[in-house]
Amino acid sequence: MGKKDEELIADVQAGDPVALEELFMRYKISILNYALRMLKVRADAEDITAEVFLVLSSRSQTYQPVAKFSTWIYTIARNLCVSRLRKRNRFVSLWFKKDGEGELVAFDVPDPNAHDGQGHDQKDMAVYVQRAIAKLPLKQKEIVILREYQNLSYEEISQVLAISLAQVKILIFRARERLRVDLDPLIKEASDV
């Protein structure tokens, strides 16, 4: 694996382009998927992903080794996602409708090419999960995404979202309460297997 993230970002601060690329390779999947889960729209997520690494590069001097590198990069990513979400609220898109919470939900389009029985179910279930998460209040949703998908610790989450550790614990507990209910049919199905 080689250098630690914190060592690499120090190299970036010194102007090393190789280190920057290495960081990109390490985090590209995580950041893209984080953005995808936050924004739902692929094009937006791709823009954000590119931006995150550009910011990393142009504002590398602002990173202080006090925080973990991963916390820093997720903070950047989060800020960019949140401002993109805010901008979105201004527009009624032709391609997405907003549910009650202002969450964008793509017009329901079954893929006409998905005739493979197996694949179909999988996709349905994933959409189901997405919807359940989309229904969560924003903070809870963010915590679930950071914890369950990006695997950040509570401590890291509290730093990225700028809330207390206690709040993280309570909010994720509440989120799980909701998800337990919303995902119940899926869980039943899974346990029947």
Add this chain to the structure above:
Amino acid sequence: MFNHEQMQQLISAYTDNEVSLTERQEVEAHLKECASCQKYLSELQMVKKSLKIWSNETLSPDLEQKIKQGLAKAQPRGGGEMKNSKRAMALSLTAVMVVVAMVYVTVYQGKTRLAKHLNSAVDDIGDKFILREVGKKLDKKTWDNNIRREKSQRAFEYQQLAKVVRGADGAGKDELFEKQNADRRGTVQSQPSTSELAKGIRDEKVDQEFWGKPSGGGENIKGALNVEYMLSDKFIVAETRKENFNTEQYDRIDENGFLAAKDNPLSTFSIDVDTASYSNVRRFLNDGQLPPQDAVRIEEMINYFTYDYPQPKGDGLFSLTTQGAKCPWNKRHDLVLVGLQGKKVDLKELPPNNLVFLIDVSGSMQPANKLPLLKKSFELLVEQLRRKDRVSIVVYAGAAGVVLDSTPGSEKEEILEAIDRLEAGGSTAGGAGIELAYRIAQENFITHGNNRVILATDGDFNVGVSNDDDLVRIIEKKRNEGIYLTVLGFGMGNYKDSKMEKLADKGNGNYAYIDNRSEAEKVFVNQLGGTLLAIAKDVKIQIEFNPAKVKAYRLVGYENRMLKKEDFNDDRKDAGELGAGHSVTALYEIIPAGVDDSEEVDDDGDTDTSFSKVDPLKYQATKIINSGDLMTVKLRYKEPKEETSQLLQQRVKAEDIAEESPDENFQFASAVAEFGLLLRDSEYKARASYDQVLRRAKRAIGEDEEGYRTEFIGLVKKAQSLSAGQWSDRETMD
């Protein structure tokens, strides 16, 4: 009292390993005694597990490259600590200025000589940019030359830019920043933000791609084209042709193989086809490169051309043509052509059109492949209109409102002038939008005519309705009142494609995706009837082969259109639409019964393997009906307003297979197919050869009014010399 809720919160943290040692012991102790908490724990674990169903996606290699390039650009070159950030800013400023220049140029295209010059400079940047990346694998001398050229080019452009930006009233530059800064409350930023850079990276690539060459295919989702995708294919191909080809650039096509007619007598597919792959292949060859194998979708190449099928008789909507002959690339096999021809509607006979164009002129429509292309497309359409047609233009975002009141199609000057005045940019304005468009359509309603709102957008569109449910309601309501919706997509990524189609579907209209000039021509000129008028929807084909005559068959192409056999009769299953005058062609390669494959040895010394790998059935005895048929072709379609399908059938007799078909359609279609097999280096190409392709294509060239067939012949020659060159390269490398 014991607080279960608190315990549950602890358990929740426990599942994340976020508890202290004492807490852990507390939880575990409690769990031993409390069944309900045990249940709670397992439920939480199930929740965690089911969340994972939403799995990760990967970056497309294209996106990865773009970001890397963007990083490299923004990164200062060479060491130095303090200078870096200044240099980075200067470089990013240059990059944005180039973007600004291209945007500016787009908007005022054709009005200045400088514009023309910058266009070609930008054109060159595109190519050089690529070459530079590839240059990493080329020799140092070439690399140095490239760098030098690029540096001097950039210096020149910067100079020119400085003149342009200072000289003009700065409108172009400000417009761009204004839009981006609308939410920064008036403070115009003097340096580019990274979001602009990032967006710039995406748009820049799109612009470069468009200015350079016409783009085309790349994706296999129906109607969808991904322009950005193209750029990376271009630069990967050059370096990987000599190495292992990276098959991840395109979705891998697993070619349809031969299927035993006994086990699989039914072949079912949807007719929905693009023609994008052909444009893409054309682009590669014109650039002097062989296209990546997976970019070659043979059915799209075949369908790019028009064929001389007979018109349907009487009131029929379709004619079905079948032709058979010996397979040109494998003399032991036969080739059967199935041609579907939609009824042509003479433009003069098209019902009067009442068209309202609702055009997105927001800032994002600035790039060349969006509003400018849109304008060009409309110009082409306007040429075709008649006095009994009416056209109106409404724009949204920017100059709000009606740009042109409903005008007869004969007043071409007036309409063209209005189109010409359209400009992208400016802030969002309330007001006009889809409601206005429908209102105008209503006011000018033509009974028994084609009343239609044509929405043209890149997807990022504020239609002026407060929420989306309202939008859908309006579209559906108007459809019921007889005003339909056609959607034209420009410069969009393919992921929105199915949604655009869905909206057009709700509006009982159609949709088209227009990515370049030639596609615009096709949609608005050559196939205008089809664009304005779809004659059938959910069109499916199912072929039943007679095992007595057919040992095995192989459908050439259509890998992404295959349907389950049950889907043929299931009217709920969607399939493709056919426009007036459109045609669809499919080729089947057939191994006739009685051909002894064990003797067939191809060039590599392999023998054909037997096809039926299935054990004979124990409980069913299949009785093969005695018939002289080779196969029966069935077609199901629905009239545009119907939900029940109709059936057409046609038999193909074994004796109809000729030694060599004199029919031009067959000759040309099979030539295109053979060409495709060669480009794909298909395992089924057998004795295919470029010479054979050329011979047949030349003989079948026909009238070729539009010159596409002649162009095809030129492409085949190019491919022939490229592939010959490739072989000799390999030799010298050893």
